[in-house]
Amino acid sequence: xxxxxxxxxxxxxxxLSKWYWTESSYRTSLQESFKRAWRHWxxxxxxxxxxxTEGRQGPEKNTLWAVRDLTFEIQPGECLGVIGSNGAGxxxxxxLLARLTDPSAGEAIVQGKIASVLEVGSGFHPDLTAPENAxxxxxxxxxxxxEVEERMEAILNFSELQDFKTMPVKKLSQGMQYRLAxxxxxxxxxxxxxxxxxxxxxxxxxxxxxWERIQHQRERGVSFLFxxxxxxxxxxxxxxxxxxxxGRIHLQGEPQEVLEAYTL
Amino acid sequence: xxxxxxxxxxLPWVDWKLVYxxxxxxxxxxxxxxxxxxxxxxxxxxxxxxxxxxxxxxxxLIFARGLQIETEGVPPVLFYLTGLLIWNYVSQAxxxxxxxxxxxxGLFKKVFFPRVILPFSYCVSSLxxxxxxxxxxxxxxxxxxxxxxxVRPTEWVLLFPFLIAQTLLLSFGLGLWIAALTVRFRxxxxxxxxxxxxxxxxxxxSYPLSALPESWHWALELNPLTSVVEGLRLGVLGxxxxxxxAWAGSVCITLGIALTGLLIFQKVERSCxxxx
Numbered sequence: 001x002x003x004x005x006x007x008x009x010x011x012x013x014x015x016l017s018k019w020y021w022t023e024s025s026y027r028t029s030l031q032e033s034f035k036r037a038w039r040h041w042x043x044x045x046x047x048x049x050x051x052x053t054e055g056r057q058g059p060e061k062n063t064l065w066a067v068r069d070l071t072f073e074i075q076p077g078e079c080l081g082v083i084g085s086n087g088a089g090x091x092x093x094x095x096l097l098a099r100l101t102d103p104s105a106g107e108a109i110v111q112g113k114i115a116s117v118l119e120v121g122s123g124f125h126p127d128l129t130a131p132e133n134a135x136x137x138x139x140x141x142x143x144x145x146x147e148v149e150e151r152m153e154a155i156l157n158f159s160e161l162q163d164f165k166t167m168p169v170k171k172l173s174q175g176m177q178y179r180l181a182x183x184x185x186x187x188x189x190x191x192x193x194x195x196x197x198x199x200x201x202x203x204x205x206x207x208x209x210x211w212e213r214i215q216h217q218r219e220r221g222v223s224f225l226f227x228x229x230x231x232x233x234x235x236x237x238x239x240x241x242x243x244x245x246x247g248r249i250h251l252q253g254e255p256q257e258v259l260e261a262y263t264l
Numbered sequence: 265x266x267x268x269x270x271x272x273x274x275l276p277w278v279d280w281k282l283v284y285x286x287x288x289x290x291x292x293x294x295x296x297x298x299x300x301x302x303x304x305x306x307x308x309x310x311x312x313x314x315x316x317x318x319x320x321x322x323x324x325l326i327f328a329r330g331l332q333i334e335t336e337g338v339p340p341v342l343f344y345l346t347g348l349l350i351w352n353y354v355s356q357a358x359x360x361x362x363x364x365x366x367x368x369x370g371l372f373k374k375v376f377f378p379r380v381i382l383p384f385s386y387c388v389s390s391l392x393x394x395x396x397x398x399x400x401x402x403x404x405x406x407x408x409x410x411x412x413x414x415v416r417p418t419e420w421v422l423l424f425p426f427l428i429a430q431t432l433l434l435s436f437g438l439g440l441w442i443a444a445l446t447v448r449f450r451x452x453x454x455x456x457x458x459x460x461x462x463x464x465x466x467x468x469x470s471y472p473l474s475a476l477p478e479s480w481h482w483a484l485e486l487n488p489l490t491s492v493v494e495g496l497r498l499g500v501l502g503x504x505x506x507x508x509x510a511w512a513g514s515v516c517i518t519l520g521i522a523l524t525g526l527l528i529f530q531k532v533e534r535s536c537x538x539x540x
Binding site: 021095099100107108112113118122123127139140144145 | 265266267268269270271272285286288289291292293296299300370371372373374375376377534537538
């Protein structure tokens with residue numbers, strides 16, 4: 001049941017780019033700030049030498065391109081997997097689409113509500129119970145309080161925590177907290193869900209459960225962006241893959257062909 | 265609903281539509297803050313009874329007995345408790361708001377939500393201890409009135425909710441400023457540790473404004489808390505140097521601090537995630 005507006009891509013990214021200051025030059029103390037202002041006042045600019053435009057060197061001295069010129073689309077119901085070695089820019093891409101940081105250039109347009117899970121259990125309070133934490137977590141994911149309350153039964157069933165709902169979460173095992181956080185995320189009423197390396201620690205049984213839930217959501221038009229180092233999982237969950245290298249898109253396409261090139 | 269993810273504008277303003285969407289977070293965070301403050305503490309909210317009592321006792325000993333500062337004919341304990349009501353709220357609210365960006369950096373790196381909701385909810389949850397202190401003040405008030413003290417509230421007491429709202433807004437705005445400056449310059453909390461006690465003594469809490477020469481009043485009235493404290497005492501205790509001109513000025517300064525605070529917080533909150 002696609003409405004006309006959902007015929008548009010869920011996500012359209014055009015030349016999405018981001019550079020970061022490398023640690024040393026970002027002014028974090030008053031002293032450094034005064035020094036810089038003084039040098040500027042004396043007419044000595046901090047950026048004198050011409051900068052290389054090749055590689056990951058950013059537009060100013062001591063800057064680095066984390067991701068550069070990312071252009072891609074994600075269709076409704078699609079699950080896009082992002083693979084690449086450490087430092088390839090996968091997490092920066094997720095942080096940009098999750099609106100945690102702003103791009104330096106380019107733009108992305110997202111149709112519908114965005115929800116993201118970059119870390120399992122962010123914002124959990126150890127003294128609150130599972131339902132209380134689920135409520136807070138659901139609101140963090142962009143739901144109204146009543147929406148989470150409506151789904152509470154389903155969330156507790158999914159995470160198998162029905163019998164533990166009066167315990168503070170600090171008394172629950174790591175695995176239980178993990179299942180709770182993921183259950184809330186997979187029951188969010190978002191149209192675009194970003195999952196950054198959060199499914200890797202799931203056991204086989206819970207992974208199957210998540211897979212079913214994600215399929216169900218995808219049939220309803222929800223899109224996923226899935227970052228993982230587990231290639232079997234990527235193959236199982238994703239309908240298309242994006243291979244990132246040195247901050248740029250190296251290859252994108254069918255999972256089969258991208259994985260073949262990647263593992264070569 | 266469509267979201268455009270684009271480079272930061274040079275003067276980012278609060279996305280009120282988004283804040284409205286996330287409005288449930290306010291109540292939940294207030295609840296979380298209160299729960300985390302009182303669960304597992306031995307005396308719980310009782311701390312907020314002891315704290316003003318101890319400070320008021322010290323003030324009575326030093327300022328009223330020792331230095332013989334006249335409290336406009338009001339029993340010194342009531343005089344100090346009324347002023348401390350405001351000061352304790354401000355310092356408590358500032359304590360938590362000003363650390364928002366630093367102490368929640370982990371959360372800010374991982375979870376998206378309109379950041380301003382957090383400092384605002386701290387200002388709201390600090391109202392709980394204000395309520396407790398108001399209870400303490402009321403008890404003392406009744407005891408003193410029963411004992412034959414001539415203190416009586418005046419019609420100015422109707423200003424009470426407005427003065428509290430103004431104090432909340434002022435703490436919010438100032439908290440945003442300090443939060444932004446602390447995350448930008450890590451040494452700023454030393455600066456604030458210096459300014460904060462000076463501010464206490466520049467506010468007529470341990471003395472009445474009328475104890476100072478009239479030619480000094482304008483300087484003290486630049487401090488937006490002056491009119492709040494004097495107005496509150498005029499309402500509750502019936503004595504105080506309060507006029508609408510000075511109050512209007514203090515409201516303008518409060519609004520100015522809140523607006524600029526929002527601006528600088530918004531600016532820093534977007535860029536700080538990259539450097540935290």
